[in-house]
Amino acid sequence: MSSRKRPGxxxxxxxxxxxxxxxxxxxxxxxxxxPGVSAKARTAVEAAIAELKYVPNPAAxxxxxxxxxxxxxVIPESESRLAAExxxxxxxxxxxxELADTEMQLLLILVRNQRELDRLTRFVEAQRVDGVLxxxxxxxxxxxxxxxxxxxxxxxxxxxSPGEPLSHVHSDNLGGAAQAVRHLxxxxxxxxxxxxxxxxxxxxxxxxxxxxxxHLEAGGRRADESLAVSGDFTEEGGRAAMRELLERRPDLDxxxxxxxxxxxxxxxxxxxxxxxxxxxxxxxxxxxxIIARHTVPPLTSVNQPSEDxxxxxxxxxxDEIDDPSRPRRQLTLPTTLVHRLTT
Amino acid sequence: MSSRKRPGxxxxxxxxxxxxxxxxxxxxxxxxxxPGVSAKARTAVEAAIAELKYVPNPAAxxxxxxxxxxxxxVIPESESRLAAExxxxxxxxxxxxELADTEMQLLLILVRNQRELDRLTRFVEAQRVDGVLxxxxxxxxxxxxxxxxxxxxxxxxxxxSPGEPLSHVHSDNLGGAAQAVRHLxxxxxxxxxxxxxxxxxxxxxxxxxxxxxxHLEAGGRRADESLAVSGDFTEEGGRAAMRELLERRPDLDxxxxxxxxxxxxxxxxxxxxxxxxxxxxxxxxxxxxIIARHTVPPLTSVNQPSEDxxxxxxxxxxDEIDDPSRPRRQLTLPTTLVHRLTT
DNA sequence: GAGAAAACTGGGAGCGCTCCCAACGGGTTG
DNA sequence: CAACCCGTTGGGAGCGCTCCCAGTTTTCTC
Numbered sequence: 037m038s039s040r041k042r043p044g045x046x047x048x049x050x051x052x053x054x055x056x057x058x059x060x061x062x063x064x065x066x067x068x069x070x071p072g073v074s075a076k077a078r079t080a081v082e083a084a085i086a087e088l089k090y091v092p093n094p095a096a097x098x099x100x101x102x103x104x105x106x107x108x109x110v111i112p113e114s115e116s117r118l119a120a121e122x123x124x125x126x127x128x129x130x131x132x133x134e135l136a137d138t139e140m141q142l143l144l145i146l147v148r149n150q151r152e153l154d155r156l157t158r159f160v161e162a163q164r165v166d167g168v169l170x171x172x173x174x175x176x177x178x179x180x181x182x183x184x185x186x187x188x189x190x191x192x193x194x195x196x197s198p199g200e201p202l203s204h205v206h207s208d209n210l211g212g213a214a215q216a217v218r219h220l221x222x223x224x225x226x227x228x229x230x231x232x233x234x235x236x237x238x239x240x241x242x243x244x245x246x247x248x249x250x251h252l253e254a255g256g257r258r259a260d261e262s263l264a265v266s267g268d269f270t271e272e273g274g275r276a277a278m279r280e281l282l283e284r285r286p287d288l289d290x291x292x293x294x295x296x297x298x299x300x301x302x303x304x305x306x307x308x309x310x311x312x313x314x315x316x317x318x319x320x321x322x323x324x325x326i327i328a329r330h331t332v333p334p335l336t337s338v339n340q341p342s343e344d345x346x347x348x349x350x351x352x353x354x355d356e357i358d359d360p361s362r363p364r365r366q367l368t369l370p371t372t373l374v375h376r377l378t379t
Numbered sequence: 380m381s382s383r384k385r386p387g388x389x390x391x392x393x394x395x396x397x398x399x400x401x402x403x404x405x406x407x408x409x410x411x412x413x414p415g416v417s418a419k420a421r422t423a424v425e426a427a428i429a430e431l432k433y434v435p436n437p438a439a440x441x442x443x444x445x446x447x448x449x450x451x452x453v454i455p456e457s458e459s460r461l462a463a464e465x466x467x468x469x470x471x472x473x474x475x476x477e478l479a480d481t482e483m484q485l486l487l488i489l490v491r492n493q494r495e496l497d498r499l500t501r502f503v504e505a506q507r508v509d510g511v512l513x514x515x516x517x518x519x520x521x522x523x524x525x526x527x528x529x530x531x532x533x534x535x536x537x538x539x540s541p542g543e544p545l546s547h548v549h550s551d552n553l554g555g556a557a558q559a560v561r562h563l564x565x566x567x568x569x570x571x572x573x574x575x576x577x578x579x580x581x582x583x584x585x586x587x588x589x590x591x592x593x594h595l596e597a598g599g600r601r602a603d604e605s606l607a608v609s610g611d612f613t614e615e616g617g618r619a620a621m622r623e624l625l626e627r628r629p630d631l632d633x634x635x636x637x638x639x640x641x642x643x644x645x646x647x648x649x650x651x652x653x654x655x656x657x658x659x660x661x662x663x664x665x666x667x668x669i670i671a672r673h674t675v676p677p678l679t680s681v682n683q684p685s686e687d688x689x690x691x692x693x694x695x696x697x698d699e700i701d702d703p704s705r706p707r708r709q710l711t712l713p714t715t716l717v718h719r720l721t722t
Numbered sequence: 723g724a725g726a727a728a729a730c731t732g733g734g735a736g737c738g739c740t741c742c743c744a745a746c747g748g749g750t751t752g
Numbered sequence: 753c754a755a756c757c758c759g760t761t762g763g764g765a766g767c768g769c770t771c772c773c774a775g776t777t778t779t780c781t782c
Contacts, residue, residue, distance in 0.1 A: 046506070048738055059762035064740060072760060091505045095441035096738035100767050104438070106486070125468055132489040136498065141507065143449070144487040146475040155479065162434045163389070164484065300673055330643055332675035391768055402732035407770060415730060439768035443737050 047088040056084035067092055106141035107353060108165040110156065112179060113172055114148060121269075121297065122325045123342050127171055127193060130346020138354065140166075147179075160186050167353045169193065175236045189356040191349045195238050195366075203356060205348040205367040207340035209239050212371030213246025214253075216292050216320040216338050219373060221254045225290035225318055229263040231277040231302060233294040240266070243294040243322060263288065267298045274298025278305035289317055290379075296321035296328045296337055303331050303378070319378040333377035340371045390431040399427035410435055449484035450696060451508045453499065455522060456515055457491060464612075464640065465668045466685050470514055470536060473689020481697065483509075490522075503529055510696045512536065518579045532699040534692045538581050538709075546699060548691040548710040550683035552582050555714030556589025557596075559635050559663040559681050562716060564597045568633035568661055572606040574620040574645060576637040583609070586637040586665060606631065610641045617641025621648035632660055633722075639664035639671045639680055646674050646721070662721040676720035683714045 053063045058077055065073045066081040073081075084090070098104050109131055111124060128144070135142055143165060147153050160168070160183065167189035170179060173196050180202055183190040192204035213230075220228045230247040233240030244264060251259035265280050267273040274293055278301065281288060293299035299321030303313060311317045313333060321328055324339035348367055356362055396406045401420050408416045409424040416424075427433070441447050452474055454467060471487075478485055486508060490496050503511070503526065510532035513522060516539050523545055526533040535547035556573075563571045573590040576583030587607060594602035608623050610616040617636055621644065624631060636642035642664030646656060654660045656676060664671055667682035691710055699705055 049740095050738080053762090060739085061741085061762060062760085065761095068740085074760065077761080089504075091501065093442070093738050094505055094507055095438050095445075095447070096767090097740075098438035098767095099436070099442055099738080099769085100740045102438075102767085109487075122465075128487065129489065132487070132495075136495055139498075141502070142487050144452075144471065144475070144485050146472065152475075152479055155482075158434065159484070161432075162437055164437055327669070327673060330670060330673045392770095393768080396732090403769085404732055404771090405730085408731090411770085417730065420731080436768050439737090440770075441737095442739085442768080443770045445737080 046093070047090045049090075049092070052081065052084045052088055052090050055088060056080040102163070104164055104166050105139055106143055106165050107135075107167045107169060107350075107357075108143040108145050108159070109169045109171065110145045110147060110179070111171050112147040112153075112174075112177065121295075121323070122327075123323060124171065126342035127346035127349075130343040130348075131169065131350045132346075133343070134347040134350035134354075140354070153179075157182070160188060163188075167191070167357045169349050169353055171349075173237070174234070175238070187360075189353060189360055191353040191356065193345055193349050197238055198242075200238075200366065201364060203352050203364040203366065205345055205352065205369060206238070207345065207369050208371050209242035209340075210246040210249065212322065212338040212340065212373075213243040213292065213294070214250040215246075215371070215373050216322070216336075217247045217250035218254065219336075219379065220290040220292065220318055220320065221250060223290075223318065223379065227260075227263060227285060227288040228290040228292060229265070229281050229285065229288045231274055231281070231291060231293040231298050232264060232266040233269050233298075235266055240294060247292055267294065269295050269298060271297050271301040271304075274301030275305045276301075278302035282306075282309060282311075290319070291317060292320045292322075294322050296323045296325045296331075296335060299335055299337070299378075300327055300331050303335070314378050320373075324374050328374070328376065331378075336376045336379040337374050338371050339374050341369050345369055389436070390433045392433075392435070395424065395427045395431055395433045398431060399423040445506070447507055447509050448482055449486055449508050450478075450510045450512060450693075450700070451486040451488050451502070452512045452514065453488045453490060453522070454514050455490040455496075455517075455520065464638075464666070465670075466666060467514065469685035470689035470692075473686040473691075474512065474693045475689075476686070477690040477693035477697075483697070496522075500525070503531060506531075510534070510700045512692050512696055514692075516580070517577070518581070530703075532696060532703055534696040534699065536688055536692050540581055541585075543581075543709065544707060546695050546707040546709065548688055548695065548712060549581070550688065550712050551714050552585035552683075553589040553592065555665065555681040555683065555716075556586040556635065556637070557593040558589075558714070558716050559665070559679075560590050560593035561597065562722065563633040563635065563661055563663065564593060566633075566661065566722065570603075570606060570628060570631040571633040571635060572608070572624050572628065572631045574617055574624070574634060574636040574641050575607060575609040576612050576641075578609055583637060590635055610637065612638050612641060614640050614644040614647075617644030618648045619644075621645035625649075625652060625654075633662070634660060635663045635665075637665050639666045639668045639674075639678060642678055642680070642721075643670055643674050646678070657721050663716075667717050671717070671719065674721075679719045679722040680717050681714050682717050684712050688712055 049060050049063050053060045062077050063081050066078055145156055147156055168183055169191055171193040173192055173194050175196050190202055192202055194206045195204045217228055232244045235241055248259045265277040267277040291302055293302055299319055306313055306317055313319055321335045321337040324337040328335040328337040352365055392403050392406050396403045405420050406424050409421055488499055490499055511526055512534055514536040516535050516537050518539050535545055537549045538547045560571055575587045591602045605627055608620040610620040634645055636645055642662055649656055649660055656662055664678045664680040667680040671678040671680040695708055
């Protein structure tokens, strides 16, 4: 009853070393897969580890290596979007998948208000993660700059602007939007309107630009800007935008909405105004989310590979953690138009 | 160029102590809000902390306290459900909200296959979290028992069976289902069918039981079991179940589906079979998710407070971490019927 | 104003690990 | 046969913190 450790105590490196008849250093080398261990020693250590069910203490390791073996996924979004958009869960799934054959852990951080922002700040300052994934960035978002200043490896899903210097991955928003609008124009639609996303986000601006580009390349003439109304990615916003559009341009015969959620709102408004879809007005959304399959009629939509995006940002981040001096990289993921019944 | 620390090095307790002219112990006490520090010392320390921008090193702290200040949210679900059901994001939001005025961090762990399960096991064994939230448990899920064996504070969202010994919070599945069916019966519907959830989950069984109970209490007679077909919470499953039901009992005039997603599938099938909703067949779903608002017609559904559920499990877990000897608690959250146009 | 109690304070010990260096042994080489 | 080399090994030092105890100072009590 003297120096007996209380039972249930987890075995330490030391204990493994003693049992295997080697020194601490050797056990550490085996555990970390370092070279320079004889086969004999390795076997003995492995046996001891198995017998004691040894699991390294991450805190002790972290203390000396100052790695944490975890990354944070930061979602700076208001309640509503997180609730409504399957985009985020898809990204989470992708991240998780990519992490699966790593020992890295995923911390999820929602930043919905100042309080949570402060919390994130403290968190990053305490170096509780090796890197940060930032999903959904706004143009004037202070977070990317903060992370850059903290010198912590960071990868964005999306970008602040086309010149984004940080590593990031984004969907081909411009191309996807252009393809959608091109399709509408190709159907012979004369007045193709658009409900944009928030214009303080690159997604919003790029999809709008895609709408413009398609017009330019088709008719060789500019898009009529009175056919563009901005939304906020919410359903009610989409609906309000549709109302406005209808008032402004009763002659419109097609709408490209920058998100499915907004397209759903637009559909509701169109139905209430007695416009038939697609006979009178064709509609295309963006995201190809579950909502697109459930609107009536089912919504034609631009698919973006959200889960792949999650995987991609994770891969970039892991690389960057591995070698922080590595140059920043940017990736654009392809989108595809999924045809349903609103066109 | 001798013992100079490399610049950018974070300040330590020691540094703060030196600057404040006190001992390490005192600084530690201030940082941790322990009592027994004179106002003078406290002020000096706080000034030094501010000046050096000191942030405690969590690894060092964790090493000695063997607390990690983080909890894990474990979601053991197949791809499809996570993708389709807003339930999970709502729970996540609730958890995050409840954690907001804590210094606890949230680790998100998806367990979709054996590989990820092993990873979780190692993870828990390494004691990388102070507690675990387990969302969506199946009757024969090995996870709860494993966590219990590991003696780690655990709270379930849902339960394995009505006798669940672990702390848990669940919606009033039985009551909610009964209320829905009662409503249908009250409308004068004669043959109220049900599409159940997976029967290896308590949610599935309880909602089925609610359907039975409502029949019993209404007519005083048993529900006709030929009117119950089991689904798997997927849309396609709901659709298949509806098809089966229609074949079995062409006379049915109402359906209670144990989830909105399945109800959506059922609606599709009904439409294709030419049954009018709600004229010929009334439909009620469960979850009151975003999908319910987008089906045509909009779906009457049983609302369960998923976000509150997230908050509740978190609160229970924090309490249990605080005092592991605390008796297990169970909570049932109320559901409400939200009327839309399918009834 | 002496003695005792209470309120504070400093710093040693130690958490479990990685890093690194000195030491060891056996095989080569000139 | 001495000098050397290389693969392997053990273990000291130290990461930054909390815990705790032995002082030291202040306050209280009679």
